Amino acid sequence: PRIIILMHYMELGGAEMSLIGLLGALDPTKVDVDLFVYSHQGPLMQFIPGHVNLLPEIPAYSVIERPMSEALRRGHVGVVAGRLLAKWKFRRFRRRNPAVGDDGAIQQYVGDCVTPLLPPINPEVEYDLCISYLTPHNIGRDKVRARKRLAWIHTDYSTVDVDAERELPVWGAYNHIASISSDVTASFLKTFPSLKNKIIEIENIIPGDYVKSRAETPLGCDMTADVKPGHEVREITLLSIGRFAYQKNFDNIPSICRELINLLSISRFCTAKNYDNASEIMHRINTAGISDVKWYIIGYGGGESLIRDKISEAGMEEHVILLGKKDNPYPYIKGCDIYVQPSRYEGKSITVREAQILCKPVAVTDYPTAPSQIKNGVDGIIVPLDNDGCARGLAHFIADTELQSRIVDYLRTHDYANTSEVEKIYDMLK
Template identity: 70%
Template sequence: MKPRIIILMHYLELGGAEMSLIGLLNALDPAKVDVDLFIYCHRGPLMKFIPKWVNLLPENTAYAVIESPIAVALKRGHLGVVAGRLMAKLKCQQFRRHYPAKGDDAAIMQYVGNYVTPWLPRINPDVEYDLCISYLTPHNIGRDKVRAKKRLAWIHTDYSTVDIDVVRELPVWGAYDHIASISHDVTSSFLNAFPSLSDRIIEIENILSADFVHSRAERSVELPETVRLLSIGRYCTAKNYDNVPDICRRLRLQGVDAKWYIIGFGGSEELIRQRIAEAGMEEHVILLGKKDNPYPYIKACDIYVQPSRYEGKSITVREAQILCKPVVVTNYPTASSQIKNGVDGVIVPLDNEGCARGLADFIADTALQQRIVDYLRIHDYANTSEVEKIYSLLK
């Protein structure tokens, strides 16, 4: 009999972790493994790209309301989930009174995992899986609600940039046989927080489907004949889009006629629009909003820019490289594990002035742009061979 895997994921909105999951599912071979997929809430435009051979388990409403508004969870009768979420918020607030967050506060998700998971039903309780893959934190559900011979938890975050409650999170990671890290830098930052788990780490690059990216990029999109810059990602602190208007203003002061398009959605949209108005960049920084298919825009742009404050390992950078686009990333902590500077992209300073200057220099250096494009054409950025590391866990 073929080994049987279950993969757990929150939802399939447009995000890096979600796209890498679609890539993994497309890379797995149905002749080698059977795969059950449990999505907590069946929402998001990527749901339709789940391969037909993958067995999508039915949605369970208790799981579907974990991240819904409290009123929705109450209306659906999941009082235990509501109680768990309220307790998680209270306990996290108590923790933060003693240990204030210095970076992004990621501790709350672990508190939710600890206090909500006991109220959830078991997943497919009659089946013992050969491997349970928990794809996104918190990993309590994969630990407590699935019967499995082996367990694999995934890291998608640069742990040097987020504040967590190590004492609460360590036992959850420690319950897994293996921990998948998407890059060497992500591994290093994770082990700074959890040094005792070094023997569990397996580095598995994000897997993408080049055919998927190329086929969806075929639809044409018309963008004005200027220098066309593009960024894609959630409107959030990590992506640093609130600084794009000032960077673009500085770029134009250096004589570069550029329009900067941003595809995405999220809670920082109002702040970004405010910064656009303050910089007077209404005609030059354009928020395109949520796009189910961003690939034609990547194909139509001149340069793809990732101006982030921090990243695990950007999926959209890889997608732009698959489409042979020159890529610029800011010098966030894991940038060097994403880009070989001057070879398959360019790393520029993170501060606004340095970023604008680096972008202007790169825009002017068409010879370097062409060398990068030529390099991208003959190298594989889909990483499909990484799936062999999953198979090796099943032997």
């Protein structure tokens, strides 16, 4: 059987990393795989497995998400016209629906307006299965010849605004819809209940050996410079990874960190109100010699200036450190004490799974899909999403070294790579 997988680009991101996992898990003796990447950009391009046939870039596809001025310079007037039409139609939709945000619905308008202007993909081949890995899924529906089609959901649909009437025909054209968790399925079906029979849940496949081998790279001094091994005073190092975007909630890390530092001081623990077992927590903190916190953030994006402003407002310049974009974040995960995912919402965080593969204690906020990501108290913990609650939850977790040890022991004996999920793809081809 022959399949084709469609992807926008190979930047550092959860969907891109899960695609690397899927490509690595597909057995070349069982299936021939073509990969079409709209724009051959991103550090993960180099990690596309050798048995995967990377199709040549088609110029018109490469500028779909580039600045319009660049698309014009390259001569793609049609794509620019389609994007401008999509913007105009989206603005009309927002005028009728003023509560709609910018993140979700406009993608479908771009898909509808730009796809008809694009050439077909590898038209001489009829594939047994076409997999469209990211929305909008118009291209996989209209530009590939295939006997079966599979579209992927990577996000929590309860958190994004979409034009459901416009999206439904696109999803409906696919034979199967892959959801990465039961919570993602539930939120998707609230928006598209008629698609229930098309859903199949396929966990993200993480390239475990790749993660572990890359984690062995020596850690840069930008994270270790403040660590003082052998000193009586111990710093706890926290780490978060993701795009600098509203979803990830990094703009609240400075406030959370400030409250966490206050909670870790003995005087605050003695006077803290509504805080369970304050004396026990104080004793644990004191015994461990913990007196300071460094919270590192790896990522990039348009929200960086907001995060820096919040760091300054909270006076956390010495405690919340932006490390920027890292092509290899795994040594940093291995080098931290606790990995924290403070998101406002997630589909199913890849970086949480990567931290679990590296046997790191993990804390996530109580976003809607968190229970499908973490078994609370077993392979990580779930803390409240509000800043004060998050700080209290992290303080408890930092103090409870026994719980951290139990979680690490559990992680060492369980497989979070999910490579067996690839069998569901083979089943579609039978």
